[in-house]
Amino acid sequence: MNLDTLTVHHVFTRAARYFPDHIIVERIGAGPHRRMTYQTLTERALRLAHALQQLGVKPGDRVATLLWNNSAHLEAYLAIPMIGAICHTLNLRLHPNELAYIVNHAQDRVLLVDASLLPLYEAFRHEVTLEHVIVVGEAAHQANTLSYESMLATATPSLTELFPASASTPAFLLYTSGTTGRPKGVLYTHGQLALAALALTSTITFAVSQDDCILFSVPMFHVAGWALPYAALAVGSTIVLPGPHPQALDLLTLLAEEQGTFAAGVPTVWHDIANLLEQQPHAWHLSPRLRAIIGGSAAPEALIRRLEAFGITVIHGWGMSEVLLGLQSHVKLASLPTEERYAWMVKQGMPAPFVEARVLTFDGHDTPWDGQTLGELLVRGPWIADAYYRDEQPASFVDGWLRTGDIAVIDEQGYVKIVDRAKDLIKSGGEWISTIALEDALLKHPAVAEAAVIGIPHERWQERPLALVVLRPGHSVTADELRAYLQNYVVRWWIPDAIVFVSEIPKTSTGKLAKMVLREQYRDWKWEERT
Numbered sequence: 001m002n003l004d005t006l007t008v009h010h011v012f013t014r015a016a017r018y019f020p021d022h023i024i025v026e027r028i029g030a031g032p033h034r035r036m037t038y039q040t041l042t043e044r045a046l047r048l049a050h051a052l053q054q055l056g057v058k059p060g061d062r063v064a065t066l067l068w069n070n071s072a073h074l075e076a077y078l079a080i081p082m083i084g085a086i087c088h089t090l091n092l093r094l095h096p097n098e099l100a101y102i103v104n105h106a107q108d109r110v111l112l113v114d115a116s117l118l119p120l121y122e123a124f125r126h127e128v129t130l131e132h133v134i135v136v137g138e139a140a141h142q143a144n145t146l147s148y149e150s151m152l153a154t155a156t157p158s159l160t161e162l163f164p165a166s167a168s169t170p171a172f173l174l175y176t177s178g179t180t181g182r183p184k185g186v187l188y189t190h191g192q193l194a195l196a197a198l199a200l201t202s203t204i205t206f207a208v209s210q211d212d213c214i215l216f217s218v219p220m221f222h223v224a225g226w227a228l229p230y231a232a233l234a235v236g237s238t239i240v241l242p243g244p245h246p247q248a249l250d251l252l253t254l255l256a257e258e259q260g261t262f263a264a265g266v267p268t269v270w271h272d273i274a275n276l277l278e279q280q281p282h283a284w285h286l287s288p289r290l291r292a293i294i295g296g297s298a299a300p301e302a303l304i305r306r307l308e309a310f311g312i313t314v315i316h317g318w319g320m321s322e323v324l325l326g327l328q329s330h331v332k333l334a335s336l337p338t339e340e341r342y343a344w345m346v347k348q349g350m351p352a353p354f355v356e357a358r359v360l361t362f363d364g365h366d367t368p369w370d371g372q373t374l375g376e377l378l379v380r381g382p383w384i385a386d387a388y389y390r391d392e393q394p395a396s397f398v399d400g401w402l403r404t405g406d407i408a409v410i411d412e413q414g415y416v417k418i419v420d421r422a423k424d425l426i427k428s429g430g431e432w433i434s435t436i437a438l439e440d441a442l443l444k445h446p447a448v449a450e451a452a453v454i455g456i457p458h459e460r461w462q463e464r465p466l467a468l469v470v471l472r473p474g475h476s477v478t479a480d481e482l483r484a485y486l487q488n489y490v491v492r493w494w495i496p497d498a499i500v501f502v503s504e505i506p507k508t509s510t511g512k513l514a515k516m517v518l519r520e521q522y523r524d525w526k527w528e529e530r531t
Contacts, residue, residue, distance in 0.1 A: 006167040011078070016039065029245075048076065061085045066112065068246070069241050082163065088106050104127070105185065109132070133145045184392050215260040223320070252276055261290055316349060320404065325355070331349065333345065437489075438490060452513045454515055455519075470501075
């Protein structure tokens with residue numbers, strides 16, 4: 001079997017050869033958008049590849065990026081793997097101490113850093129050893145740094161001397177968000193990225209095509225941008241890069257201005273977009289073909305309904321740093337009655353082609369497909385990690401299966417529903433309570449903007465749920481009224497013993513609810529208190 005074309009080189013060559021005039025739109029600061037063609041992008045990527053080689057970057061070296069979703073980042077996605085090096089994306093929302101740990105653990109040699117992020121780099125510069133730091137964008141002269149544009153100007157855009165990568169050649173390194181301990185590295189090969197990108201073009205997943213205008217709303221430092229950059233370039237999609245302004249208002253404006261047909265993000269991003277649309281329903285005219293992919297954490301039914309009220313097609317998905325592309329929910333749903341369809345939409349869905357999923361009970365047996373029996377979700381597939389970088393935490397992988405840490409059920413149709421993270425599931429009186437289900441029920445109330453539920457130790461019941469709620473502006477509701485409302489959706493013993501109203505709920509670096517932070521904040525909660 002010939003697998004030679006399962007490489008980033010092939011994505012590059014295909015984009016340059018078949019779609020040279022296709023367009024990339026990039027937002028530069030607060031000014032006008034810049035437009036460039038695939039031909040310009042691929043030429044600049046070649047220049048970057050040779051510039052890095054001239055600096056002494058060799059196959060297997062790690063080249064880190066600390067960049068926004070901009071054209072330089074897209075160039076790095078292509079150039080670094082094409083010289084046999086490994087593109088290592090750094091999460092710009094992490095604390096400097098975490099970034100220093102990751103850079104040192106990965107043993108990065110070179111860093112590409114956006115000029116606007118130099119203060120972040122300075123905060124950990126003395127904790128790391130980097131041979132070269134390359135600054136992208138306008139910046140005052142920094143000692144011991146190189147100018148990205150100056151490097152490209154003196155490099156040759158030649159296809160010669162590129163590394164002859166194969167499907168098994170390492171290409172991309174990313175780290176988990178570290179919510180349960182130190183971040184762990186996930187190393188992807190050329191072949192894994194290529195296959196995941198190909199899977200994104202399937203009609204049973206997200207149907208990425210040449211007819212799409214794709215807003216890169218997922219941070220490119222996060223899970224290789226869900227492999228969307230490679231999928232978009234491979235099929236010739238129009239690409240829209242939001243640059244250093246990834247807030248909801250900026251994303252929504254770009255979607256309207258460029259008539260975007262595809263955007264992906266975590267629920268909090270789409271929650272903020274839904275708020276804006278409801279506040280100014282006639283301010284933005286979106287494409288009738290817009291598909292909103294919601295992943296990263298479970299999407300509440302209320303959020304799906306809010307987005308679909310504006311004609312947006314919602315696809316509920318699931319993946320993680322170790323997975324890239326895992327599950328999606330729109331398959332087999334179009335012909336269902338509306339209410340029945342929503343009951344399916346809140347599930348994460350069926351596995352993507354060539355991905356297998358199973359749910360194991362807590363004593364290690366496969367659960368029946370009854371939609372009721374809880375267990376841990378395990379997945380495997382050609383682009384799913386089967387080890388961590390430098391073989392950390394080998395217990396997370398069992399006979400080729402990744403233990404996800406998600407608690408789930410599988411129904412009779414093979415649809416997976418994530419019930420909770422293993423660390424977030426609440427055990428009360430010997431029975432399990434799903435924090436996700438409680439949060440979903442709270443968000444159905446018209447006064448509730450955000451909700452998070454955590455388990456707090458309880459002398460009698462082992463644990464009991466505590467709910468943190470952010471109200472919508474101009475709305476009010478009492479804790480007792482919310483508890484009464486929840487009886488419409490969950491059994492009485494699930495209902496939180498206390499509900500605390502807060503102005504905001506902390507988020508992780510990827511926009512998920514930071515429940516580890518909440519558990520620390522409320523570790524001294526006394527159950528005799530009432531809100």
